[in-house]
Amino acid sequence: MSETTETTYKPTSPNSKLDFASVWEYDPAPESTDHVEVKEKYELFIDGKFVKPSKGRYFSTTNPATGKKLTEFAEATQKDIDKAVKSARKAFEGEWSELAPKTRGKYLFRIARMLQERAREFAVLESMDGGKPIRESRDVDIPLVAAHFFYYAGWADKLEYAFPGKTPEPIGVCGQIIPWNFPLLMLAWKIAPALACGNTVVLKPAETTSLTAMKFAELVKDAGVPDGVINIVTGAGQTGAEIVNHKDIDKIAFTGSTRVGKIIQQSLAGTDKRYSLELGGKGAMIIFEDAPIDQAVEGIINAIFFNQGHVCCAGSRLIVQESVADKVVQKLKDRMQTLVVGDPLDKNTDVGAINSENQFNTVNKYLEIGINEGADIYQCDCELPADGYFIRPTLLTNVSQSNRVVQEEIFGPVLTIQTFRTADEAITKANNTPYGLANGVWTDKGSKIFKIGSKLRSGVVWANTYNKFDPTSPFGGYKESGVGREGGLQGLSAYVNLK
Ligand code: NAP
Ligand code: MG
Numbered sequence: 001m002s003e004t005t006e007t008t009y010k011p012t013s014p015n016s017k018l019d020f021a022s023v024w025e026y027d028p029a030p031e032s033t034d035h036v037e038v039k040e041k042y043e044l045f046i047d048g049k050f051v052k053p054s055k056g057r058y059f060s061t062t063n064p065a066t067g068k069k070l071t072e073f074a075e076a077t078q079k080d081i082d083k084a085v086k087s088a089r090k091a092f093e094g095e096w097s098e099l100a101p102k103t104r105g106k107y108l109f110r111i112a113r114m115l116q117e118r119a120r121e122f123a124v125l126e127s128m129d130g131g132k133p134i135r136e137s138r139d140v141d142i143p144l145v146a147a148h149f150f151y152y153a154g155w156a157d158k159l160e161y162a163f164p165g166k167t168p169e170p171i172g173v174c175g176q177i178i179p180w181n182f183p184l185l186m187l188a189w190k191i192a193p194a195l196a197c198g199n200t201v202v203l204k205p206a207e208t209t210s211l212t213a214m215k216f217a218e219l220v221k222d223a224g225v226p227d228g229v230i231n232i233v234t235g236a237g238q239t240g241a242e243i244v245n246h247k248d249i250d251k252i253a254f255t256g257s258t259r260v261g262k263i264i265q266q267s268l269a270g271t272d273k274r275y276s277l278e279l280g281g282k283g284a285m286i287i288f289e290d291a292p293i294d295q296a297v298e299g300i301i302n303a304i305f306f307n308q309g310h311v312c313c314a315g316s317r318l319i320v321q322e323s324v325a326d327k328v329v330q331k332l333k334d335r336m337q338t339l340v341v342g343d344p345l346d347k348n349t350d351v352g353a354i355n356s357e358n359q360f361n362t363v364n365k366y367l368e369i370g371i372n373e374g375a376d377i378y379q380c381d382c383e384l385p386a387d388g389y390f391i392r393p394t395l396l397t398n399v400s401q402s403n404r405v406v407q408e409e410i411f412g413p414v415l416t417i418q419t420f421r422t423a424d425e426a427i428t429k430a431n432n433t434p435y436g437l438a439n440g441v442w443t444d445k446g447s448k449i450f451k452i453g454s455k456l457r458s459g460v461v462w463a464n465t466y467n468k469f470d471p472t473s474p475f476g477g478y479k480e481s482g483v484g485r486e487g488g489l490q491g492l493s494a495y496v497n498l499k
Contacts, residue, residue, distance in 0.1 A: 036124050057077075112147075132344055169198075177244070280437070285440040288445075290445060297335055299465060305339060351390075391413055
């Protein structure tokens with residue numbers, strides 16, 4: 001017999017039985033940035049032109065993986081918002097409304113195709129400005145962006161079939177405000193259905209991730225979309241508030257935190273503006289003992305760690321049946337040790353940079369809160385880059401339902417773990433937060449999926465998978481996770497008045 005039949009790894013890591021470091025070392029494989037252009041500063045995109053902000057003020061955005069300044073954006077104030085709304089109104093009442101629906105669709109198809117052509121450029125910029133791994137922006141974000149434009153392009157001349165027996169009419173000028181976690185995708189969720197239904201828009205991207213929105217403005221110009229149909233104004237929260245409170249806007253579509261969503265709801269109370277709100281979440285993943293455990297562990301990793309937990313519907317709570325809890329947690333820990341955390345532009349990276357210094361501080365604050373509440377903490381042993389904002393993927397065990405880390409949205413790579421004995425207990429725990437955006441169930445039994453799924457109070461319930469998106473599927477929340485739906489046929493209703 002040969003003496004070299006030994007195949008087990010020697011344990012060296014304090015947290016794990018396996019020496020993963022020696023198995024999972026990859027050479028760096030950074031995506032090139034030679035093909036992208038980042039200007040020194042970006043102006044506002046109003047009425048088809050790039051214009052300077054009325055007060056001449058600019059703010060900078062950083063690359064969160066390095067902490068270094070990337071570029072500057074113009075700060076839109078009330079005067080600029082007014083200009084953008086006027087241009088959107090003129091386009092709505094003029095050229096845009098006179099176009100045949102089929103022609104509106106053609107513009108959307110053209111945008112979709114141009115996004116595909118420039119996909120690599122958009123993906124690199126999204127990762128540079130927001131910190132998400134290139135694998136995510138290249139394989140998930142940008143393809144979904146194009147898919148949304150294709151999907152809604154198809155509806156533009158078929159709206160009467162979407163609403164049988166009714167006459168759909170556009171609402172008018174839509175004010176749209178989006179967050180930083182899926183910058184270009186949230187833009188697509190907002191702009192594509194609005195335009196397909198014949199509306200015009202004034203959109204504000206998030207302060208820390210406006211770069212791809214401004215690149216999109218350049219694409220809109222190249223696509224020859226009529227002036228004023230799409231206006232993109234950059235700025236901070238105050239700029240968003242100016243949009244919300246502008247008298248000549250007919251509808252507000254907001255995606256962001258529940259805190260700001262409530263402020264917006266209060267501002268709109270008593271006005272005749274329509275609104276839709278996509279807010280926070282605290283998704284639970286329920287794992288039954290009969291689930292395919294390895295598949296479930298991979299699903300959990302994807303649900304909470306791959307995008308640094310910067311996903312509104314992230315599976316940030318694991319609720320696992322007691323009989324398999326130890327096994328699942330051990331497998332999870334082993335898998336976590338193999339995650340590559342670091343440069344977002346490296347093709348091997350699983351977990352990129354936390355989006356901003358603010359968010360970095362928020363996540364760390366929650367880790368401290370969790371520990372003070374009595375949680376046990378487990379983190380990957382991986383080395384973190386010296387610069388930028390990085391947090392190790394983290395498990396919090398020994399938590400209870402009333403703990404803040406179980407109730408509140410952390411929006412980082414942090415997973416809390418609870419156990420259950422009966423299905424009813426799992427459902428009660430999953431439903432016991434103020435949110436209701438998405439949940440997941442992992443089991444071998446189809447009947448269990450339907451039974452549990454129907455009792456989970458959330459807009460989405462995934463079964464034996466998580467975080468899967470498709471432009472044809474509606475998305476939205478129960479409870480404090482929002483009002484209205486985006487995506488699919490239901491997403492059209494948010495942009496039409498029905499007669
Ligand atoms: P946020 O602080 O609520 O900001 C969202 C957007 O609103 C940003 O553009 C922000 O500008 C702007 N804003 C801030 N204050 C405002 C105000 N008073 N009036 C009008 N606009 C205002 O949320 P975030 O931290 O960027 O994003 C993370 C949140 O979004 C999470 O809670 C996440 O769950 C949620 N989210 C939900 C969905 C969904 O579909 N349900 C999808 C993605 C994200 P600044 O960038 O300048 O602050
Ligand atoms: Mg940035």
